[in-house]
Amino acid sequence: MLLLNGTATINLGTDTILNRCPACEADKEVDILVTSNYFHVYYIPFWPKSKEVTLICKSCGLKRIDLPFSDRYVRNYHEIKDNYKHPAYLYLGAIILTILIVSLVISIIK
Ligand SMILES: [Zn+2]
Structure with missing residues (x-):
């Protein structure tokens, strides 16, 4: 089975x-950026x-x-870091996997 995976990049914002x-x-x-x-x-x-x-x-x-993206290169990093959060949907796969595992465990216990 071919597992298609890798990394991708999205923009979080500019200023x-x-x-x-x-x-x-x-x-x-x-x-x-x-x-x-x-x-x-x-x-x-x-x-x-990573960011x-x-x-x-x-x-x-x-x-x-x-x-x-750290205070080494961006002086006011601690002030602006909250403006550039990873969007929640980037955790989608991990959330789906967690739900599947929990459902599986519950179905085995029953
Ligand atoms: Zn310059």
């Missing part, structure tokens, strides 16, 4: 923030894996792609 640019060596307005990577099985989202951020400096155009 403009004040952040340190390593090329300008100063605080500049930076466009951010946050993405969510998730595991899927037969194209059903199963479990979110990544792309930072584009509006002054010099420096583009840093797919960095880990």
Whole structure:
């Protein structure tokens, strides 16, 4: 049986923030794009894996792609992280699997 699985990416949102640019060596307005990577099985989202951020400096155009979404690269990470949550449907596969297992256990016990 061929198990079709892998990872996919969706956009969680964009914004403009004040952040340190390593090329300008100063605080500049930076466009951010946050993405969510998730595991899927037969194209059903199963479990979110990680969040990544792309930072584009509006002054010099420096583009840093797919960095880990953390306070190491985004200064106000703790203020904005709640704006970029994994959507609930990315847990769909795990929820379906849990329901199936619980139903199976209940049917065996009865
Ligand atoms: Zn810059």
